[in-house]
Amino acid sequence: xxxxxxxxxxxxxxxxxxxxxxxxxxxxxxxxxxxxxxxxxxxxxxxxxxxxxxxxxxxxxxxxxxxxxxxxxxxxxxxxxxxxxxxxxxxxxxxxxxxxxxxxxxxxxxxxxxxxxxxxxxxxxxxxxxxxxxxxxxxxxxxxxxxxxxxxxxxxxxx
Numbered sequence: 001x002x003x004x005x006x007x008x009x010x011x012x013x014x015x016x017x018x019x020x021x022x023x024x025x026x027x028x029x030x031x032x033x034x035x036x037x038x039x040x041x042x043x044x045x046x047x048x049x050x051x052x053x054x055x056x057x058x059x060x061x062x063x064x065x066x067x068x069x070x071x072x073x074x075x076x077x078x079x080x081x082x083x084x085x086x087x088x089x090x091x092x093x094x095x096x097x098x099x100x101x102x103x104x105x106x107x108x109x110x111x112x113x114x115x116x117x118x119x120x121x122x123x124x125x126x127x128x129x130x131x132x133x134x135x136x137x138x139x140x141x142x143x144x145x146x147x148x149x150x151x152x153x154x155x156x157x158x159x
Contacts, residue, residue, distance in 0.1 A: 002136075002137060003135060003136025003137055004019050004027075004106065004109065004110075004132055004136045004138070005018070005019050005020045005022075005023055005136045006019075006020075007019045007105060007106045007109065009062075009093050009094070009096075009104070009106055010093060010094040011091065011092075011093055011094065012063075012075040012076070012078065012079050012092045012093055012094055013075070014075075014094060017093075019106070019136070022058055022060075022136075023136065024056065024134050025056050025057070025058045025134065026052075026056055026057050026058070026131070026132065026133060026134055026155065026158045026159050027057075027058050027059075027060055027130075027131070027132040028045070028048070028057065028058075028059045028060070028129055028130070028131055028132075028155060029060045029062065029106075029110060029129070029130040029132060030045060030059065030060070030061055030062065030127060030128070030129045030130075031062050031063075031064040031098045031107070031123060031126055031127065031128055032061045032062065032063050032064070032071070032082075032092075032126060032127060033063065033064060033065070033067065033070040033071040033126040033127070034063070034070070034071055034073060034078060034081045034082070035070040035071065035072070036067070036068070036070040036071075036125075036126040036127065038125075038126055038127040038144055038145070039126075041127050041147060041148060042061075042082055042085070042086035042088055043086050044147055044148030044149055045059050045061070045088075045090065045148050046059075046086055046087060046088050046089070046090065047148065047149075048148045048149075048152060048155065049089075049090040051152075052155065052156060052159060053090075055156075055159040056134070056159055057155060057159060058090065058091065059090040059091075060090070060091050060093065061082070061088070061090060061091065061092040061093065062092075062093045062095075062096055062098070062104075062106075062107070063075070063078050063092065063093070063094075063095040063096075064095065064096060064097065064098050064126065065095060066097055066098060066099055066100070067125050067126050070126060071095060071126075075092075075094055075095055078092065078095065079092055098111075098123045098128075099122050099123055107123070109138070110130045110138055110141075111123060113130075113137075113138035114130055114138045114139070114140060114141035115141070116128075116141060116143075117143075124143075124144065125144040126144060127144040128141065128142070128143065128144050129141070129142040129146065129151065130142075131151075131154065131155060131158065133158050134158070139158065140154065
């Protein structure tokens, strides 16, 4: 499995979306939460998206409630929260699990392709970020505390 284009995910309206849609784009895939200490990263992610979308960057947000129950809302509530508080207009998807037996297959692939510290395959917290190049290959994992502004150069280098 060399790229992510074989995966299908559900958008926050429940419609299935093929990641093939994003072929040729650089992706920043992020597991998100609305009640987390890192929630303000939505602002930086939106800024990164606005600054680089013309060059081919797409930020994909995947809400997850597995870390401290910090994403309890419905998909619609999450969309409204992100839009009202952070003017988010990058794609948000249906809430999912990123770890455990019910982990979404996309995140299982991301974790295997870009393990964490000491080879860990688990995602440790909200706002873990995966950078995917134009060929759909996972090139890097960024820790939750990596602010979008701090990873801008690495993201831009792949555009």
